[in-house]
Amino acid sequence: MTDRDSALSIAGLGKRYGRAQVLDGIALDVAPGERVALLGHNGAGKSTLIKLVLGLTRPTSGTIRVAGHAPGSMAARVATAYLPEQVAFHKSLTGREQLTTFARLAGEPVKTVAPLLERVGLIDAADRRIGTWSKGMRQRLGLAQALLGHRCVALLDEPTSGLDPISRHDLYAVIDEMAANGTALLIASHALTELEARTDRIAIMARGRLVADDSLANLARAAALPTRIKLTARDGAADALHSELGGTRINGRAVELQCTTEQKMAQLARVTALGDAVRDIEMVPPSLEDLYRHYCGEGLK
Ligand SMILES: Nc1ncnc2c1ncn2[C@@H]1O[C@H](COP(=O)(O)OP(=O)(O)OP(=O)(O)O)[C@@H](O)[C@H]1O
Numbered sequence: 001m002t003d004r005d006s007a008l009s010i011a012g013l014g015k016r017y018g019r020a021q022v023l024d025g026i027a028l029d030v031a032p033g034e035r036v037a038l039l040g041h042n043g044a045g046k047s048t049l050i051k052l053v054l055g056l057t058r059p060t061s062g063t064i065r066v067a068g069h070a071p072g073s074m075a076a077r078v079a080t081a082y083l084p085e086q087v088a089f090h091k092s093l094t095g096r097e098q099l100t101t102f103a104r105l106a107g108e109p110v111k112t113v114a115p116l117l118e119r120v121g122l123i124d125a126a127d128r129r130i131g132t133w134s135k136g137m138r139q140r141l142g143l144a145q146a147l148l149g150h151r152c153v154a155l156l157d158e159p160t161s162g163l164d165p166i167s168r169h170d171l172y173a174v175i176d177e178m179a180a181n182g183t184a185l186l187i188a189s190h191a192l193t194e195l196e197a198r199t200d201r202i203a204i205m206a207r208g209r210l211v212a213d214d215s216l217a218n219l220a221r222a223a224a225l226p227t228r229i230k231l232t233a234r235d236g237a238a239d240a241l242h243s244e245l246g247g248t249r250i251n252g253r254a255v256e257l258q259c260t261t262e263q264k265m266a267q268l269a270r271v272t273a274l275g276d277a278v279r280d281i282e283m284v285p286p287s288l289e290d291l292y293r294h295y296c297g298e299g300l301k
Pocket residue numbers: 017022040041042043044045046047048049
């Protein structure tokens with residue numbers, strides 16, 4: 001990918017706070033329409049990276065380009081949507097008033113406000129003071145703000161925190177819509193199971209360094225983590241199954257095997273040869289959580 005193809009381009013990025021090296025040698029590109037999950041332990045540097053992209057703080061080394069512009073410049077700000085880790089609004093304003101203010105600041109017509117409130121499910125609460133809203137409702141208003149206008153880049157810092165399951169589902173629908181419209185999305189989150197199916201690429205940070213950056217499938221291949229095969233035995237056949245195949249006895253009836261991707265078909269053949277001693281079989285590939293543990297563990301060594 002060249003710089004010109006990237007909506008967001010980060011190279012050799014370093015950040016120090018006093019003597020602490022908070023970010024070190026980060027290189028990351030996000031293309032238009034791409035959804036990248038940014039994962040990492042508490043204090044890994046995710047929010048710092050986002051603040052540098054916004055131009056809220058300056059890098060110690062390296063370069064960032066937002067739609068070709070320097071962070072913090074007028075052009076970069078217009079090109080960027082941002083949902084902060086902790087959304088803060090004027091408590092005495094109503095939702096409609098607050099979003100109207102944001103629309104004016106973003107140079108967007110006021111007539112976009114009502115449909116946006118509708119889009120994030122806040123139209124019924126729109127004329128109540130934000131001070132009376134729940135946390136999830138304020139989070140949704142933050143999302144509505146991020147949706148104002150067409151942005152080249154969206155930076156979402158833990159967007160699902162405080163959202164109920166249906167709201168999370170709605171949020172990912174909004175994310176998909178933004179990606180389909182060509183916005184490059186960087187989503188910092190700890191919600192691994194949700195992100196697994198919802199993003200195109202996974203970037204993992206550990207202690208200020210990028211320790212993985214690829215599609216889930218490629219990361220899984222490179223990590224060579226085992227697939228688990230769970231077998232449920234016919235009544236009274238668990239011992240025989242265990243002594244024939246090895247693996248681990250899970251409870252009275254189940255045996256669990258582990259194998260690499262290459263060994264999967266051979267293992268299946270062994271299981272099939274046992275006929276009706278096996279009542280059920282379940283294959284569990286490595287999850288994003290397994291991969292996260294693997295890459296984070298490597299990065300913290
Ligand atoms: N203004 C600051 N001054 C000094 N240190 C800072 C500052 N901002 C962040 N840090 C430090 O930088 C490191 C990274 O913090 P950051 O907020 O980027 O982590 P994070 O990955 O977003 O974590 P979390 O998952 O908890 O949100 C932490 O050690 C933090 O203490």
